Structure formats: structure tokens, C-alpha cells
Amino acid sequence: MFLQKYRKAGFKQKFMFWLGLTLVLSIGVFSIFAPFITPYSPREIVGGSQNPPSLKHPMGTTKLGYDVFSKTIYGSRMAFTAGIIASVLALTFGLPLGLVSGYTGGFLDRLMVMLMDALYSFPGLLLAIIITATIGPGVFNAALAVFVVFTPQYFRVVRNHTLSIKQETFVEASRALGASTLLILIRDIFLNVVQSIPVIFSSNAASAILVLAGLSFLGLGITPPTPSLGYELSAAQRYLDNGIWWRALFPGIFMVMIISGFSFLGEGLNEILNPPADQG
Amino acid sequence: MLKYIFKRVLLTLPMIIILMTFVFIVIHSAPGDPATAMLGPRATEDRLNKIREQMGLNKPILQQYFDYIISTFRGDFGKSFVTREPVINLIGSYFPATLELTIYATGVAIIVGLGLGILGAAKSGGVIDFACHTYGILIYAVPVFFSGMLLQLVFGIFLGWLPSSGRIAGSVPVNVTGLYTVDCLITGNWSSLVSSIKYLLLPSITLGLFISGFFVRMTRTNLLQTINKDYTRTARAKGVREITILFKHAFRNALIPVMTIVGMQFALLLGGAILTESTFAWPGLGRFLVLSVNNRDYPAVQGIVTFFAFFVAFISLLIDVLNAYIDPRIHY
Numbered sequence: 001m002f003l004q005k006y007r008k009a010g011f012k013q014k015f016m017f018w019l020g021l022t023l024v025l026s027i028g029v030f031s032i033f034a035p036f037i038t039p040y041s042p043r044e045i046v047g048g049s050q051n052p053p054s055l056k057h058p059m060g061t062t063k064l065g066y067d068v069f070s071k072t073i074y075g076s077r078m079a080f081t082a083g084i085i086a087s088v089l090a091l092t093f094g095l096p097l098g099l100v101s102g103y104t105g106g107f108l109d110r111l112m113v114m115l116m117d118a119l120y121s122f123p124g125l126l127l128a129i130i131i132t133a134t135i136g137p138g139v140f141n142a143a144l145a146v147f148v149v150f151t152p153q154y155f156r157v158v159r160n161h162t163l164s165i166k167q168e169t170f171v172e173a174s175r176a177l178g179a180s181t182l183l184i185l186i187r188d189i190f191l192n193v194v195q196s197i198p199v200i201f202s203s204n205a206a207s208a209i210l211v212l213a214g215l216s217f218l219g220l221g222i223t224p225p226t227p228s229l230g231y232e233l234s235a236a237q238r239y240l241d242n243g244i245w246w247r248a249l250f251p252g253i254f255m256v257m258i259i260s261g262f263s264f265l266g267e268g269l270n271e272i273l274n275p276p277a278d279q280g
Numbered sequence: 281m282l283k284y285i286f287k288r289v290l291l292t293l294p295m296i297i298i299l300m301t302f303v304f305i306v307i308h309s310a311p312g313d314p315a316t317a318m319l320g321p322r323a324t325e326d327r328l329n330k331i332r333e334q335m336g337l338n339k340p341i342l343q344q345y346f347d348y349i350i351s352t353f354r355g356d357f358g359k360s361f362v363t364r365e366p367v368i369n370l371i372g373s374y375f376p377a378t379l380e381l382t383i384y385a386t387g388v389a390i391i392v393g394l395g396l397g398i399l400g401a402a403k404s405g406g407v408i409d410f411a412c413h414t415y416g417i418l419i420y421a422v423p424v425f426f427s428g429m430l431l432q433l434v435f436g437i438f439l440g441w442l443p444s445s446g447r448i449a450g451s452v453p454v455n456v457t458g459l460y461t462v463d464c465l466i467t468g469n470w471s472s473l474v475s476s477i478k479y480l481l482l483p484s485i486t487l488g489l490f491i492s493g494f495f496v497r498m499t500r501t502n503l504l505q506t507i508n509k510d511y512t513r514t515a516r517a518k519g520v521r522e523i524t525i526l527f528k529h530a531f532r533n534a535l536i537p538v539m540t541i542v543g544m545q546f547a548l549l550l551g552g553a554i555l556t557e558s559t560f561a562w563p564g565l566g567r568f569l570v571l572s573v574n575n576r577d578y579p580a581v582q583g584i585v586t587f588f589a590f591f592v593a594f595i596s597l598l599i600d601v602l603n604a605y606i607d608p609r610i611h612y
Contacts, residue, residue, distance in 0.1 A: 012410050016417075118298035121592055125551035126569075130303060130585050133573040134310045134317075210423060214555050217425045218570050233425055237559070240444075245433055252426035260421035267417055 002273070009272040017268025020202070023261025027254075031077035038070040042227045046070075050239070053246050060246035063239060068250055074227035076254045082139055082222065083209035083258075086146035087201060090208075093147075094154025099193065101155070102162030103185055113159070116152040124149040124207070125214050132220040142221035146208050153207075157200050161193045199273065202266030206259045213255055229255045285601055292593045299589040300352065304345055307582050313337055314578040318361060335361075335579060348582075357583035362575050367583030371565060375587075376458025377447060378564035381487065382553055383459075384480055386542060388488025393495020400496065401503035402526055412500065416493040424552050428486040428559035435482060445561035448476045483560040490552050491545050498541045543599035547592065 006014070030037060040046040047061040054060070059068035101112040119127065131145035165171060171188050179187075215221030216230025223231060229251045236247035310317045315331040332338045336347060351358075357367040400412035436444030443449065453463040453472045461480065464473035506512060507526070515525050554566030561567070565584060572580040 012413070016414075114294060115298060118295045119302065121295065121547060121596060122299060122589065123547040123551035123554075123592070125554060126585065126588055129554070129569070129573065130306050130581065133581055134306050206421065210421075211551075213423050214425070214551070217423070217555065218558060218573075220570075220573065230423075230425075233423075233429065237425075237429060240429060240432060241437060243433075243437055248426070248429045248433070252423075252429070255423060255426060256418075256421050259423075260418050263417045263421050 005272055005275075009275065013268055013271040013275075015268075016264045017272060020261050020263070020265025020268050023257055024265055027076055027080050027258050027261060030073055031080050034073050034077045038067075038073050040067040040070045042066065042070040042074040043225060050242075050244055059250040060244075062235070062247060063244075068232075068247055071227055071232055072229070072251045072254050075229035075232055075251060076258060078139070078222055078227055079209050079212060079229050079255065079258055082143050083146075083205055083212055086143040086212070087150060087205045087208045089143070089147040090150035090204070091154050091197070091201060094151045095158050095193075095197075097151075098155040098158025099162055099185055099189060102159035103166060103181070103189060109159075112155070116155045119149075120152040120156060124211050128211050128215055129218070129220060132215060137215075137220050137223045139222050139226055142212055142215050145215065146211055149211060150204055150208055153204055154200065157196070158193055161196060162189055165189050165192050195273075199266050199270045202262045202269060206262035206266065209255075209259050209262070213259075281604070284604055288597055288600055292597050296589055296593050297349065299593075300349060300586060301345075303582060303585050303589070304348055307578055308341065308344075310578070318576045318578060331361075352586055357586060358579040360572075360580040360583075361577045362572075362580070367580050367587075370568065370580065371584065371587050373458075374563065374565040374568045377562060378553055378557065378566060380459040380461065380480070381483055381556065381562060381564060382549055384484035385487035385491070385549065385553070385556075388485055389492040389495050389545075390542075392489065392492040394499050396492075396496045397499025398503060398526070400500040401507065404504060404507075409500075412496055416496040419489055419493040422490070424486050424490045424555045425559045427489060428482070428556060431482050431486055432560075442482055443479050444482060447479050447563055448472060449479070450475055483556050483562050486559070487549070487552050487556045491549055494545050494548070495541060539599055539603055543596055546595050546599075550588065550592070 006017075009017075043066075045065040046067050047057050047065050049061065049065055050063050051057055051061045057067050057069065059072060061067060062071070097112065101109045127149050128142070128145040131148060132141050135141045135144070166189070171184060174184050174188055212221055213230040213233075216223070216228045217234045219231070219234065221230055222228035232251040233248055233255075236244070236251070239247060307314060313332070315328050315335065315337055316323065319327060319331065329338075336344055339347070355368060357371065359366055360370060363370070396412045396415060400409040403409050432444035435442045448460055451469075451472055453460055453469045453476075454467050456463045456466050460476035461473060464470070464476060503526075512525055516522075550566075553564065554569065556562065557564040557567040558570055565587075569581065569584045572584065
């Protein structure tokens with residue numbers, strides 16, 4: 001199915017898909033092999049104070065003499081894994097809730113929609129801030145906050161999709177043949193809804209990593225000694241006035257690579273699977 | 281129309297109450313209770329009890345909940361633990377800065393978004409269209425604090441053209457609206473006007489570019505839809521020039537959804553504003569919220585977030601009503 005549609009897709013769609021996939025996979029590889037790629041430990045003082053990029057330290061060093069390259073790679077690993085874990089959690093809650101709510105309808109559905117819409121309408125970062133403000137910063141707490149923020153996203157998409165599939169003839173046929181609600185939910189609806197998951201998952205993972213980075217920048221997400229790109233950037237800001245550009249530039253570029261990787265992947269997939277009408 | 285507004289307001293109420301309930305539950309699920317969280321583990325039982333009494337934490341939880349809802353609707357957003365001022369007064373002094381920043385940022389987003397969106401739609405399918413689409417995705421992936429720091433580096437530190445933190449240099453204009461640029465215009469304070477615009481430039485460009493990606497995409501999609509409508513085709517058949525069609529026929533109709541886009545992006549805008557304010561030391565409500573979180577000033581945090589809930593609800597209400605007013609196809 002995907003291959004057929006892929007062959008019909010234009011250059012632009014394919015380009016975005018491959019660009020996204022390449023970025024995501026390379027960050028994935030960096031994450032897995034971080035200890036082998038980085039020349040130093042991100043937690044050890046290995047060079048002089050605030051040295052600009054050189055052969056020994058390709059991204060320069062920090063005030064205390066840490067290697068920015070090592071910090072960046074480990075920070076990327078953290079952003080990548082925490083973002084994916086939080087998104088998977090949100091998916092595992094949002095998907096079944098959306099399925100059941102959309103299929104059964106009635107009072108429960110209306111209540112769920114009201115709840116989820118209220119959360120959805122609120123700025124995600126703000127929601128995440130009050131959660132981590134109460135339970136404290138840290139990788140686990142930040143991921144928990146992001147999970148709460150993104151569950152409504154999955155719920156909404158899955159519920160709307162379920163509503164439209166519910167009207168299809170094949171669902172009616174199943175019901176007429178006496179299939180149980182559970183069987184219809186799993187066989188007819190879930191298998192259809194699941195096709196749109198890669199698209200929403202990619203774009204939501206991008207937003208999740210963005211929120212996580214924002215939290216860490218404000219000092220409410222991932223905090224030292226755990227390496228984090230968002231925190232690195234907030235630290236870099238203190239020395240910006242002295243013209244120490246390398247501490248901000250490189251971690252920032254890696255962050256953009258991770259987030260845009262997921263965005264391009266989602267956009268490319270979406271345009272390949274649902275080609276826009278205005279272009280062939 | 282009045283009936284529609286009334287109905288819409290009624291629909292907003294449950295949304296606000298759900299959000300307030302959520303905020304209440306989160307704040308009160310702090311390990312221990314807010315009093316211990318604020319004073320730290322070494323506080324004496326005496327002081328703790330005093331604070332608990334002040335904040336009403338010794339009352340039954342349900343009563344606390346209803347007290348919170350009722351007093352909020354009366355306009356009482358609690359008292360800051362640090363400054364002992366009513367939170368609503370603090371909001372009053374910090375909010376105008378946030379409002380000013382978001383208004384100018386929206387302006388930047390509309391200019392960039394409409395410009396690139398029109399360009400993309402006019403050259404649909406070509407290289408420029410491709411570039412505009414890529415820009416839309418890429419710019420969303422750049423966290424505002426990173427793009428803000430890059431702008432600070434280039435224009436503030438290397439070139440030295442623009443200030444990179446704060447809101448104004450020299451005398452603060454007489455307070456009328458709290459928006460410095462507007463106050464300067466009203467009072468004819470030209471030197472402060474120039475200064476406040478200088479300070480506004482980098483933050484509003486940073487925040488504006490961040491949300492412009494969405495504007496580019498929506499403008500492009502809407503334009504392409506209207507370009508293929510019957511009335512544009514008729515105009516083309518009559519021999520009207522392509523540029524006239526684009527601006528006179530397609531663009532006007534594509535403008536209607538811009539309102540909706542501003543509304544849809546509002547949550548993103550507010551979230552971005554919190555980060556932009558922290559990056560540029562912009563003395564707005566978002567930065568104050570982060571400071572309050574760091575001070576463990578729970579009453580202030582609760583008050584500010586509650587205020588944001590009301591603000592978000594009000595904007596979505598306003599946009600719906602305006603849309604119903606502009607677009608005759610919406611029935612009410």
C-alpha cells in the first residue's frame with residue numbers, strides 16, 4: 001500500500017520523507033553509539049576555559065572546561081529518548097481512549113471531549129510548567145508532563161477518525177453479521193486508524209521534544225548533571241555577552257536537526273499517503 | 281447575534297472550570313503540601329501552620345476548591361507569597377508587556393506568513409513554492425530561545441545595533457494602556473518611542489518568525505483552494521491578468537481564515553511568549569510566572585495560570601464571535 005503510493009508521489013514529497021528519515025535515523029545512531037562517537041565524557045573537565053572550536057574540541061569548551069561536542073551528543077540522546085518515550089506513553093493512553101470514546105458515543109464521549117478539548121486549548125508549555133513546578137524537575141517528571149500535554153492530541157485525532165470510519169459500510173456489515181463491539185473496534189476500526197499513526201506520531205514527537213526543550217531551558221525539565229540541550233542553551237546565554245557563540249550554536253543546531261527531522265518525516269509521510277489535490 | 285454570543289459564553293464556562301479544576305489538582309498534588317514545598321523541609325511546624333492558615337490549607341480540600349473557584353470569579357486571584365501583593369495587581373503590571381510583545385509578534389507572523397504564502401501559491405509546484413514549504417516546517421523546529429540567542433549574537437553583540445534584553449532605556453512613558461509604544465504615541469514622547477521600538481524588534485521578530493511557519497502553510501493552502509474556484513476561473517477566461525486575479529479574487533477570500541489561524545495559533549503564541557520573555561529578559565507575565573515557579577510562590581503560580589486560562593478562553597470566544605460576524609455562511 002505504502003509502496004504504491006510512494007511511487008506516485010512527487011519529488012518534493014519524497015525529498016521531505018527522506019530528509020526526515022535520514023535526520024531521525026542519524027540522531028538515533030548518534031544516540032545509540034554516543035559513548036563511541038564522543039571523544040570525552042560530558043561530565044569531566046577535559047580542556048581549557050572557553051576555548052573556541054579547534055581540532056581537539058570541534059565545538060569548543062565551556063567556562064569550566066567541559067567539551068561542548070560531548071555535551072551536545074549526550075544532550076541529543078536525552079532529548080531523543082525522552083521525547084520518544086513521552087510520545088509513546090501519550091499514544092498508548094490517547095489511542096484506546098479515542099477509539100472507545102468515538103465508537104460508543106453518548107454521555108461518556110461528550111464528557112471526554114470536553115475534558116480533552118479544555119486541556120488541548122491550553123498552551124502545552126504552560127501546562128507542562130505547572131506540572132513540573134509542582135512535582136519538581138528531572139527527566140522522569142518532565143516526560144510525565146509532556147505525556148499529559150500530548151494525550152489529548154492523540155485522543156482528538158483518533159476519536160475523529162473513529163467517528164468517520166464508524167459510518168462506513170463495512171462496519172455496518174460486521175455489525176449485521178453479529179460481530180461483538182470489541183471485535184469491530186479491533187478489526188475494523190483500530191486497523192484503519194492505525195494507518196494514520198505514523199504521521200501524527202512524527203509531528204507530535206517533534207512538538208514533544210520542543211516542549212521538553214523549553215522546559216529544560218527554563219530550568220524545569222532535564223537538569224544537570226543529566227546532559228540536556230535545553231539546559232545547555234540556558235547556560236550558554238549567560239556567556240553570550242562575552243561573544244562565546246559556540247556554546248549556543250552547536251547544541252541549538254542539533255536541537256533543530258532532531259525536531260525538524262521528525263517534522264519533515266511526518267510531513268513527507270502525510271503528503272505521500274494523502275496526496276494534496278493541487279499537485280499531481 | 282446576541283443569542284449566539286450568549287450561547288458561546290455558556291460553552292466557555294465549563295472549559296474554564298475544567299482548566300481551573302486541573303490547575304487546582306496539580307498544585308495540590310505537590311509532595312507534602314504547598315506550604316512544605318514553599319518553606320522547604322527544615323521549616324518549623326509553627327511556621328508551617330501559620331502559612332497553612334494564611335493560605336487556607338487547613339480547611340477541607342473540597343472547601344478549598346470551592347473557595348478557589350468562587351473567589352476567582354469574584355476577581356480575587358490570591359495573594360503572592362513573596363511580595364504579599366494581590367496577584368491580580370501583579371498581573372496588571374506584567375500583562376501589558378506580554379500583550380505588546382504578542383501583538384507585534386502576530387504582526388510579524390502575518391507579514392511573513394502572507395508574503396511567503398502568496399509567493400508559494402503564485403509559483404505553485406515550483407522551486408519557490410518548495411522553498412516556502414520547507415521554510416514553514418523548518419522555522420517551527422527552531423526553538424524561540426535558540427533563534428532569539430542567534431539574533432542577540434548577531435544584532436546585539438557582534439553588530440551592536442539593537443539591545444538584547446529589557447523593554448526600554450531611559451524614561452518609562454506615562455502609564456495609559458501599559459503598552460509602551462501606544463503610551464508614547466498618546467503622550468507624544470518621541471525619544472521613548474524610538475527606544476521602546478528598538479527593544480521590541482528582536483523579541484517580536486523571534487516570536488513572530490516562530491509562529492509564521494503555520495501562517496505560510498495556511499495562506500498557501502487557502503489561496504490554492506480559492507485559485508481553483510469557479511469565480512477565479514471565470515475571471516481568467518475573461519482575460520483578467522493573473523496578478524489581478526491573485527490579489528483581487530483569490531486573496532480577499534483567503535483572508536477570512538486568517539482570523540481563525542490567529543485563533544488556532546494562540547496557544548502556541550503564548551507558550552512561545554513565555555520562552556521569548558525569558559530569553560530577552562522581557563518583563564512580562566510569562567517571565568514573572570517562571571520567576572514565581574523558581575521562588576516556589578504557589579499562590580502566584582496558581583493565580584497567573586488561572587488568569588491565562590481566562591485569557592485563552594476569552595480569545596477563542598472573541599475569534600468565534602468575530603468570525604460569525606465576518607463570514608455570513610456561519611449560522612447562529
